[in-house]
Amino acid sequence: MHTSHAPLPVKFRTPSEAQAGPSALGRYAVLALLALGLAAPAAAQTRRARNQELGEMLAQSCMPCHGTRGTSNQQAVPTIGGQAEAYLNATMKAYRDSARPSTIMERIARGYSTKEIAAISAYFAAQPFGRPEQATDPDKATRGEAVHMRKCNRCHLHNGRDSNEAESPLLAGQKLDYLRRNMEEVLTGKRSVEIKMDAALRELTREDIDATLHFYASQHGDLE
Amino acid sequence: MSAHDRRRFLALAGGALALPFAARAARAAELLPLSAPRVVVVGGGFAGAVAARALRMANPALEVVVVERNRSYAALPGANWVLGGSRRSGENRLAYDRLESIHGVRMVYGEAQEIDVDARKVVLPAGTLSYEHLIVAPGISLRTGEIEGYGAEAQEACPHAWTSGDEVATLKKQLDDMKDGGVVLLSLPLPPFRCPQAAYERASQIAFYLRQAKPRSKLIVLDASPAPTQMGELFAAGWARDYKGLIEYRGGQKVVKADAQRRLTTASETLRGDVVNLIPPQAAGLLAHRAGLVGDDKRWCPVDYMTYESTQVSGVHVIGDACLNEDMQRTASAAHAQGKACALNLAAVIAGRKPQAHMFSNVCYSLLNDREGASAVDFHRGDGRRLSKLDKGGGLSPGWSEIEGIHARAWVGGMLAEMAS
Numbered sequence: 001m002h003t004s005h006a007p008l009p010v011k012f013r014t015p016s017e018a019q020a021g022p023s024a025l026g027r028y029a030v031l032a033l034l035a036l037g038l039a040a041p042a043a044a045q046t047r048r049a050r051n052q053e054l055g056e057m058l059a060q061s062c063m064p065c066h067g068t069r070g071t072s073n074q075q076a077v078p079t080i081g082g083q084a085e086a087y088l089n090a091t092m093k094a095y096r097d098s099a100r101p102s103t104i105m106e107r108i109a110r111g112y113s114t115k116e117i118a119a120i121s122a123y124f125a126a127q128p129f130g131r132p133e134q135a136t137d138p139d140k141a142t143r144g145e146a147v148h149m150r151k152c153n154r155c156h157l158h159n160g161r162d163s164n165e166a167e168s169p170l171l172a173g174q175k176l177d178y179l180r181r182n183m184e185e186v187l188t189g190k191r192s193v194e195i196k197m198d199a200a201l202r203e204l205t206r207e208d209i210d211a212t213l214h215f216y217a218s219q220h221g222d223l224e
Numbered sequence: 225m226s227a228h229d230r231r232r233f234l235a236l237a238g239g240a241l242a243l244p245f246a247a248r249a250a251r252a253a254e255l256l257p258l259s260a261p262r263v264v265v266v267g268g269g270f271a272g273a274v275a276a277r278a279l280r281m282a283n284p285a286l287e288v289v290v291v292e293r294n295r296s297y298a299a300l301p302g303a304n305w306v307l308g309g310s311r312r313s314g315e316n317r318l319a320y321d322r323l324e325s326i327h328g329v330r331m332v333y334g335e336a337q338e339i340d341v342d343a344r345k346v347v348l349p350a351g352t353l354s355y356e357h358l359i360v361a362p363g364i365s366l367r368t369g370e371i372e373g374y375g376a377e378a379q380e381a382c383p384h385a386w387t388s389g390d391e392v393a394t395l396k397k398q399l400d401d402m403k404d405g406g407v408v409l410l411s412l413p414l415p416p417f418r419c420p421q422a423a424y425e426r427a428s429q430i431a432f433y434l435r436q437a438k439p440r441s442k443l444i445v446l447d448a449s450p451a452p453t454q455m456g457e458l459f460a461a462g463w464a465r466d467y468k469g470l471i472e473y474r475g476g477q478k479v480v481k482a483d484a485q486r487r488l489t490t491a492s493e494t495l496r497g498d499v500v501n502l503i504p505p506q507a508a509g510l511l512a513h514r515a516g517l518v519g520d521d522k523r524w525c526p527v528d529y530m531t532y533e534s535t536q537v538s539g540v541h542v543i544g545d546a547c548l549n550e551d552m553q554r555t556a557s558a559a560h561a562q563g564k565a566c567a568l569n570l571a572a573v574i575a576g577r578k579p580q581a582h583m584f585s586n587v588c589y590s591l592l593n594d595r596e597g598a599s600a601v602d603f604h605r606g607d608g609r610r611l612s613k614l615d616k617g618g619g620l621s622p623g624w625s626e627i628e629g630i631h632a633r634a635w636v637g638g639m640l641a642e643m644a645s
Contacts, residue, residue, distance in 0.1 A: 053572070053577075053580055054580065056568065057564075057565065057568055057580055057582050057583075058583060058584075060278075060560075060561065060564035060565070060568070060582075060584065061561060061584040061585045061587075063564075063638070063642055064557060064560055064587065064635060064638050064639045064642055065587075065631070065634060065635055065638050066638070067638060067641065067642075068281075068641065068642060068645070072638070073637065073638060073641050073645065074634035074637050074638050075634075076630045076631060076633075076634045077631070077634050077638065103599070103621065103625065103627055103628050103631060104587070104599050104601060104621070104628070104631065107599075107601045107617060107618055107619045108585055108587075108601055108617065108618075109617070110616060110617040110618070111583075111585055111601075111603040111614065111616055111617020111618055112617065116583075181627075
């Protein structure tokens with residue numbers, strides 16, 4: 001019998017990547033351990049609970065723009081609820097250090113300490129990534145899926161629903177206008193990206209890139 | 225409330241509220257008999273609606289009842305853009321049905337007239353509402369009595385349009401009806417008042433409209449402050465670029481007298497306008513005065529800046545513009561932050577945990593025209609006795625930009641969603 005080798009959204013995970021631990025699976029494991037009370041001694045648990053409360057309180061200020069619990073209802077603003085924790089942490093620090101261009105985020109990120117950024121990142125990473133349906137072009141989304149399989153799926157895992165390192169955000173269900181504006185910053189050299197991303201982009205046409213954004217934005221509803 | 229306070233309050237309220245409250249409270253029927261731990265929130269503006277929604281999200285076992293006099297809400301953020309023509313007035317309106325259907329908040333429509341703290345009841349015309357915990361978000365009242373002649377007729381002739389988006393639509397109609405070559409007067413009081421930055425945005429939006437539709441007209445801004453107090457350099461630069469010869473800004477011009485012929489008088493001059501927008505000095509909403517929640521200044525409500533419990537009347541929480549905030553603007557953003565902090569800390573206390581300090585960013589966007597926006601950010605920390613402006617982060621946009629114009633619209637959309645989506 002002939003076996004097809006069509007590309008599937010398989011999760012590749014090396015031990016070091018697993019340690020970075022931003023995946024849903026990793027989070028569930030930690031939550032399960034916490035629930036069993038086996039993860040840490042009492043003092044550490046109290047500290048963690050306090051950090052959770054701190055994160056929840058600080059995160060409220062983000063919601064007028066980024067949406068309740070971080071699911072954006074505005075095309076110009078990204079969803080940050082359910083985003084990878086390491087990516088959120090790295091992004092806030094990049095804004096704070098002016099390593100990523102922004103309008104207001106630089107002024108906001110500078111208001112927080114490293115510990116507060118960590119608490120906010122942990123809070124949003126623990127929320128669901130809401131994916132309300134967006135207007136996208138189905139032809140572009142189909143083309144974009146093929147491009148994704150060819151060029152993007154090693155880092156933006158599982159159709160962009162997961163990621164394997166701090167530099168790779170979850171993309172599935174992200175707001176299309178936000179994705180486009182950011183990609184424009186990358187393509188015009190305003191925002192630097194890591195070398196793998198740069199190499200992948202160099203091999204793609206503008207049409208290919210736009211199509212992948214439609215593919216990511218077209219994913220909606222409960223995807224798990 | 226002392227006899228003196230009561231007289232002052234009654235003068236403020238125009239005498240219409242001189243009803244025998246206590247006697248009524250004793251007789252009135254309970255509107256919703258208590259069946260679960262209940263928080264009553266009086267006032268469904270930004271602070272109140274956000275708090276109610278956050279309480280239900282934090283603890284679905286709580287019964288949360290919102291008392292609100294209007295069936296729908298015409299928000300002020302974004303309402304200035306209706307004057308400029310880049311937003312329809314209906315876009316600023318939201319109903320409370322999602323608070324009920326999605327979040328299980330119970331809405332009671334009516335005017336809260338008094339709070340019976342001893343009996344833990346809110347008194348409405350239709351009956352009383354018992355509570356275990358009470359949050360009051362009474363907004364602002366207008367100190368119209370401090371402007372000579374600013375009675376009912378003058379208020380109709382010179383609207384303030386500062387308490388609801390509907391009033392902004394009325395002001396818009398007056399601008400539409402004005403002839404080209406007319407004079408518009410905009411008067412601003414001394415801070416503190418509700419969102420000064422929005423007043424300078426209003427000047428920008430009126431000027432944007434005039435430039436399009438009535439270019440021979442003029443806008444004279446009479447500011448009681450000597451210079452714009454919020455984003456001053458940005459507004460000055462934007463006005464010089466877009467509205468040169470159209471906006472005439474006069475600082476240090478406090479209006480002390482107004483009349484139905486649309487004349488405004490300051491210490492040095494009397495001007496007549498074809499359209500007059502007179503924003504009077506302000507104080508906490510009337511319910512705050514009635515319930516004895518205002519402090520020594522007789523205007524604003526001192527609170528514990530962690531739980532937002534009143535320091536005047538224990539067991540009553542006060543949030544939003546009515547709070548005494550020495551160095552913080554009274555913005556929708558701050559009202560949102562206070563609503564969230566009050567709700568999360570109240571939910572924590574009900575669950576037997578300790579309340580925590582809250583740090584938040586106060587974000588205020590403005591549009592200069594129909595495209596370009598700018599923002600101001602500052603950080604505050606509320607930790608009990610003090611609400612302090614923090615000396616880190618924040619700041620102003622470097623200039624007006626289209627991308628911040630897009631963000632300004634997103635901010636208003638997101639803010640309305642945080643209230644009632």
